[in-house]
Amino acid sequence: MTTGLISRFMRSDSGAVAVDMAVIMAGVVGLGIATTAVVITGVEDVSGYIDVQLTDMIDGQVDLASYSLLSGSSTESWRAVLQERVSRFNDNRLNRVYTSTYRRATNGSVNRRARQIDRLGVIEAEMVARDMDFPDGNQRFADLHAAWIAENS
Numbered sequence: 001m002t003t004g005l006i007s008r009f010m011r012s013d014s015g016a017v018a019v020d021m022a023v024i025m026a027g028v029v030g031l032g033i034a035t036t037a038v039v040i041t042g043v044e045d046v047s048g049y050i051d052v053q054l055t056d057m058i059d060g061q062v063d064l065a066s067y068s069l070l071s072g073s074s075t076e077s078w079r080a081v082l083q084e085r086v087s088r089f090n091d092n093r094l095n096r097v098y099t100s101t102y103r104r105a106t107n108g109s110v111n112r113r114a115r116q117i118d119r120l121g122v123i124e125a126e127m128v129a130r131d132m133d134f135p136d137g138n139q140r141f142a143d144l145h146a147a148w149i150a151e152n153s
Contacts, residue, residue, distance in 0.1 A: 070114035070148055082122045091132060098123050102138055110152060117144050 009021075069079065089097065101123055105116035124141040127134065134140070139147075 069118050070145065074115060074118045079118070079122060082119065083126070086122055086126045089126070091130065094123065094127060094130070094132070098127060099135070102135075105144055106139075114148060114152075117141070117148055120144065 069075070086094065086097070098120070101116055101120050105113055105120045107113070108116075121141045124134075
């Protein structure tokens with residue numbers, strides 16, 4: 001019964017029904033435009049983030065120089081020494097160090113987390129250079145870095 005009513009309404013092109021249909025279509029189009037206007041900024045932000053992440057993956061590197069050191073006790077020379085040390089780890093040890101560092105980078109005091117996030121960036125850069133996989137569900141260094149800055153600014 002309802003299907004027949006809708007079908008008859010859609011086929012009818014006389015007077016009031018045609019006007020009603022035009023008003024309904026204008027409402028649908030307006031709703032689509034309004035939704036697009038609201039969603040577009042979020043989509044642009046996400047697409048920009050994805051672009052940066054994919055570029056880093058294609059380049060095979062995490063550009064640590066573009067990230068400020070979070071901990072007051074971390075220096076560029078500390079980062080260079082850590083990079084040298086981490087580069088000598090085998091894959092198994094690198095995975096273990098990544099897991100323990102990630103755990104400490106996501107828990108604990110603000111200062112401890114900052115130092116561990118700095119350390120995680122170096123470890124992650126080495127893992128990316130070796131084309132190693134990251135555990136599912138773990139946030140990447142760039143996300144942790146941005147979140148720490150947002151929380152502590």
